[in-house]
Amino acid sequence: MAEKVLEKNASNGNGEKIKARLSQQTIVAAAATLFARNGFGATSLDDLATALGVTKGALYYHVKNKEEILRLIFLQVLTVSEEPLRRIVESATPPAEKLAQVINHHTAVAADRSPQMTVFYREHVHLTGPFSREITQRKKAYERLIEQVIEEGIAVGVFKANLDPKIATFGILGMCNWLSQWYKPGGTYSQSQIAALFSQMVEGGLLNVRGNS
Amino acid sequence: MAEKVLEKNASNGNGEKIKARLSQQTIVAAAATLFARNGFGATSLDDLATALGVTKGALYYHVKNKEEILRLIFLQVLTVSEEPLRRIVESATPPAEKLAQVINHHTAVAADRSPQMTVFYREHVHLTGPFSREITQRKKAYERLIEQVIEEGIAVGVFKANLDPKIATFGILGMCNWLSQWYKPGGTYSQSQIAALFSQMVEGGLLNVRGNS
DNA sequence: TAGGTTTTTGAACGATTGGTAGAATTTTAG
DNA sequence: CTAAAATTCTACCAATCGTTCAAAAACCTA
Numbered sequence: 001m002a003e004k005v006l007e008k009n010a011s012n013g014n015g016e017k018i019k020a021r022l023s024q025q026t027i028v029a030a031a032a033t034l035f036a037r038n039g040f041g042a043t044s045l046d047d048l049a050t051a052l053g054v055t056k057g058a059l060y061y062h063v064k065n066k067e068e069i070l071r072l073i074f075l076q077v078l079t080v081s082e083e084p085l086r087r088i089v090e091s092a093t094p095p096a097e098k099l100a101q102v103i104n105h106h107t108a109v110a111a112d113r114s115p116q117m118t119v120f121y122r123e124h125v126h127l128t129g130p131f132s133r134e135i136t137q138r139k140k141a142y143e144r145l146i147e148q149v150i151e152e153g154i155a156v157g158v159f160k161a162n163l164d165p166k167i168a169t170f171g172i173l174g175m176c177n178w179l180s181q182w183y184k185p186g187g188t189y190s191q192s193q194i195a196a197l198f199s200q201m202v203e204g205g206l207l208n209v210r211g212n213s
Numbered sequence: 214m215a216e217k218v219l220e221k222n223a224s225n226g227n228g229e230k231i232k233a234r235l236s237q238q239t240i241v242a243a244a245a246t247l248f249a250r251n252g253f254g255a256t257s258l259d260d261l262a263t264a265l266g267v268t269k270g271a272l273y274y275h276v277k278n279k280e281e282i283l284r285l286i287f288l289q290v291l292t293v294s295e296e297p298l299r300r301i302v303e304s305a306t307p308p309a310e311k312l313a314q315v316i317n318h319h320t321a322v323a324a325d326r327s328p329q330m331t332v333f334y335r336e337h338v339h340l341t342g343p344f345s346r347e348i349t350q351r352k353k354a355y356e357r358l359i360e361q362v363i364e365e366g367i368a369v370g371v372f373k374a375n376l377d378p379k380i381a382t383f384g385i386l387g388m389c390n391w392l393s394q395w396y397k398p399g400g401t402y403s404q405s406q407i408a409a410l411f412s413q414m415v416e417g418g419l420l421n422v423r424g425n426s
Numbered sequence: 427t428a429g430g431t432t433t434t435t436g437a438a439c440g441a442t443t444g445g446t447a448g449a450a451t452t453t454t455a456g
Numbered sequence: 457c458t459a460a461a462a463t464t465c466t467a468c469c470a471a472t473c474g475t476t477c478a479a480a481a482a483c484c485t486a
Contacts, residue, residue, distance in 0.1 A: 022433080039339075040254075043254070046472080046474095056436095057435060061434070065474075123252070126255065153419065157421060159420065160421050170391060171391070171411055175391075176387070178383060178387025189380065197377060197384075202415070203420045205415065205419075206363070207373070207417060257442075258445085270446085274463060278445075
């Protein structure tokens, strides 16, 4: 079940392979890939060490234990997610454009950090103690911010009034998060093109109002 | 890590507890719940046996091994998903209404069989051999059917022409599948109400065309 | 090159894993 | 009541799990 993912990588300019230095970041990145592919519980530290071209014991110099690796993945996702979203939501942009930016932001995270995002939404159960509760709370706060954009749009009459903001948020989030399941870079559409299609779909709808190209 | 989920349940009419008969179905249902909550790799057969109020050995009379349990979960999902979808897609209903029915069908599966659906989209990696490939293929065929509805809508001019049917399908699927992550029966909205909201969102869009209540 | 510091190794640990075998028990049918 | 069939239990296996740690290796500075 061990899978080679990273190898002594990177060339030093002379074309010869040199061993990449092991660091917390390297470990976390490789772990995210393995956890996303096989699940946290089904990934052993031996798998992870093998993927990094290292022995199991070496990992323990950089991280306290397996759960800490998981914690670091969660923190990484929140680090790249929260602040940009807050900036978008708190800006003076009109609601429709704001929602499009939110969708673009969230799909970007889902596409660029696909393994981390997968782990984020999949492996929450394996967090314990106060950290688990902290994540729950910050995840809720994140959703709440998106909800606010929709509420704002309804309040100013730009969005339909008969749509529950919470349900709409869940729908949008689901749409975006699903990206990590199927999106592969280099496909027909770029992440931002997909985000634009999603925005058009969610805001304008699929239905034709009048014949448009 | 063992979790009690089922207990010697059901009363025999005289109020006294009697032990529920162990069957493949019982095992699969309990396994789906545990796999969904903790992951396939992190769920031991001891956990499963404990949840059923039984010992590990008993399980092996009803199923060949751990992977067979997983296979049965996958088959169950496909059994309840495929045929109803095919009926909807092959019917003579107009595309817009057809898509609404598709969304309702898929959210219904995601809501009613939430654990199984979670496992279905999460644990494909742990299937091996030809069965794994069969699932991949049937999953693709399922998505292809939804795509056809959208293509049909575009062809007859009911849906906008500038939306990629594949991306739209992934968006809709993501929206529906995400249900299993947050939907709990008995909430503010029923599954069919949520499906209706999703349909309205995807087809009509969030934007207000004219002031409507 | 020497000496000290930072990393990595490799073996060992107790616990637990999926899986097996067969005895013991319960259920069913005659 | 009996015997066969269906079901569950106990005990055990080899493999693997996360984790620890002393020793070795690699690295850096002087």
